[in-house]
Amino acid sequence: MTLEAQVLGDNAVRAADGGYEVDLHLAWYRSLPLSCLEGIDVTINQETASRESLKVAVGDRRLGLDELPALDDEWWFVQDALTVYVPSSSAVARGEQADVDVILATRVPYIIIGPDAALVQRTHVVKKVVVQ
Amino acid sequence: MTIMLGTTLYSMTNEWLAGQYTLSGLIDEVGRRGIGPGVEVIGFQSLRGFPNKVSDDELRTLQDAIERNGLVPTSLASNADIALRKDHWMDADRSVEYMRPQIELAGRLGFPVVRTQLGLTPEVLEKVEPIAAKAGVKLGMEVHAPEGPNTPKVMATREAYARIDSEYLGFVPDFSSCMRAIPVGMLDKLRRDGLSEAGIDSLKRAWEAPGAPFQRYGQFAAECGQLGEPELPVGFARLVFTMFGRENLEDWREVLPQVVHIHGKFYDVDDDLISPSIDYEGVMRVFTELDHQVSMSSEWEGHAYLDADEQDAFDMVARHHAMCSRFLGADQLVSV
Numbered sequence: 312m313t314l315e316a317q318v319l320g321d322n323a324v325r326a327a328d329g330g331y332e333v334d335l336h337l338a339w340y341r342s343l344p345l346s347c348l349e350g351i352d353v354t355i356n357q358e359t360a361s362r363e364s365l366k367v368a369v370g371d372r373r374l375g376l377d378e379l380p381a382l383d384d385e386w387w388f389v390q391d392a393l394t395v396y397v398p399s400s401s402a403v404a405r406g407e408q409a410d411v412d413v414i415l416a417t418r419v420p421y422i423i424i425g426p427d428a429a430l431v432q433r434t435h436v437v438k439k440v441v442v443q
Numbered sequence: 444m445t446i447m448l449g450t451t452l453y454s455m456t457n458e459w460l461a462g463q464y465t466l467s468g469l470i471d472e473v474g475r476r477g478i479g480p481g482v483e484v485i486g487f488q489s490l491r492g493f494p495n496k497v498s499d500d501e502l503r504t505l506q507d508a509i510e511r512n513g514l515v516p517t518s519l520a521s522n523a524d525i526a527l528r529k530d531h532w533m534d535a536d537r538s539v540e541y542m543r544p545q546i547e548l549a550g551r552l553g554f555p556v557v558r559t560q561l562g563l564t565p566e567v568l569e570k571v572e573p574i575a576a577k578a579g580v581k582l583g584m585e586v587h588a589p590e591g592p593n594t595p596k597v598m599a600t601r602e603a604y605a606r607i608d609s610e611y612l613g614f615v616p617d618f619s620s621c622m623r624a625i626p627v628g629m630l631d632k633l634r635r636d637g638l639s640e641a642g643i644d645s646l647k648r649a650w651e652a653p654g655a656p657f658q659r660y661g662q663f664a665a666e667c668g669q670l671g672e673p674e675l676p677v678g679f680a681r682l683v684f685t686m687f688g689r690e691n692l693e694d695w696r697e698v699l700p701q702v703v704h705i706h707g708k709f710y711d712v713d714d715d716l717i718s719p720s721i722d723y724e725g726v727m728r729v730f731t732e733l734d735h736q737v738s739m740s741s742e743w744e745g746h747a748y749l750d751a752d753e754q755d756a757f758d759m760v761a762r763h764h765a766m767c768s769r770f771l772g773a774d775q776l777v778s779v
Contacts, residue, residue, distance in 0.1 A: 314456075314460070314746075314747070316750060317460050317461070336460070337460075340453065340456045340460070340485070340488055341485055341487040341488040341522070342487045342488070342491075342493070343487075344527060346527055346528055346529070347527065349529070380528065380529055380530070381528075383527045383528050386492070388491050389459075389460060389487075389488055390459065390460065390462055418526060418529060420522075420524040420525065420526040420527045421522050421523045421524050421525065421526070421560055421562050423525070423526065423562065427532075429526035429529075
């Protein structure tokens with residue numbers, strides 16, 4: 312799979328209490344710390360989750376995206392999925408299809424493209440999946 | 444005898460990301476396919492917890508796999524990562540402390556070279572040199588597209604090296620710096636994403652034009668605006684200007700005495716054992732002038748635009764070995 316095809320697998324979306332759990336993979340060849348995860352935009356069946364509503368699993372904790380910039384020693388290993396909790400008021404049941412649109416933005420901390428700017432790679436994936 | 448062939452596990456990025464191999468399984472496959480003896484590892488790709496928290500089991504697994512396959516550790520690729528924190532980039536001292544465990548782990552694992560990146564400033568180089576000397580590891584600054592052996596950033600490093608004057612500081616040439624054509628696979632990917640033939644022609648013209656990479660990309664993007672090309676492939680094509688450099692391959696001679704390892708970057712090798720995008724005959728001719736023995740990792744990067752089921756990375760590396768062996772001649776090849 313190419314790096315962008317890697318982000319969202321066929322079985323990546325699961326039904327969960329009050330919404331979905333979505334497993335994401337990095338669109339990069341190496342591990343990055345969570346401090347480099349700048350943004351996740353998720354839309355499932357035309358319902359866009361707000362940035363504030365998303366939580367990611369870090370060990371036993373569920374953290375909001377704005378809690379990640381300080382985590383420069385919590386690593387997202389490149390073969391692992393990162394589980395994102397996506398609340399939804401109209402989540403479909405297990406076994407049903409869902410249209411998923413994800414934009415994953417990661418800062419590549421060694422590719423410096425300006426005096427105070429590192430490359431931020433935005434990967435956009437649009438996919439129809441069966442909710443697990 | 445000057446060059447020892449080998450493989451960087453980076454060539455198998457698609458297979459690795461898809462979880463098709465464990466680390467020991469991947470190294471076994473390199474051994475089974477006979478694409479050693481050298482083996483290069485990217486710390487942040489292959490080792491969980493790199494560099495401070497890799498388990499002893501994981502380290503043993505790596506060493507056992509290299510040993511049982513009769514392979515030779517050549518280079519452990521490090522990263523400088525100065526923008527790890529968005530609001531608080533590393534200063535020189537923090538950079539040194541970030542590099543220290545990466546260099547020390549390379550020493551522990553028996554890698555003779557650590558691949559470094561241009562993010563290391565002269566001040567940091569001066570401070571990490573003693574760490575490398577103590578670990579018995581040479582630091583090889585990778586010279587990669589869009590840089591070349593005598594572009595300003597690399598010249599700054601060459602000047603720092605001249606001042607520090609240490610056998611532990613050297614270079615890792617990456618042949619992405621000196622390409623003669625955009626790989627056909629990349630053009631096909633852009634066509635699949637909707638770039639028209641007029642857009643492809645514009646891309647080739649801009650890539651071949653003189654000037655700084657981002658200016659040339661700007662010319663191409665402006666032309667695409669007039670042509671009404673779709674945004675996605677035009678954005679993706681930025682990579683063409685950063686991944687594929689157009690420096691003169693003869694210029695590698697300027698750094699040959701300081702070469703500590705080589706990245707045999709490649710995208711394509713045809714049935715006649717020619718690489719359409721990189722003049723390997725010319726490049727190998729220059730590197731036969733080396734006066735010391737170095738290792739060269741075959742580094743296939745077609746995974747940037749191809750799926751794993753479109754191309755077998757192990758086959759590509761085997762083909763690259765065949766091509767390089769042909770151009771180097773048997774008397775230039777080091778075996779173990």
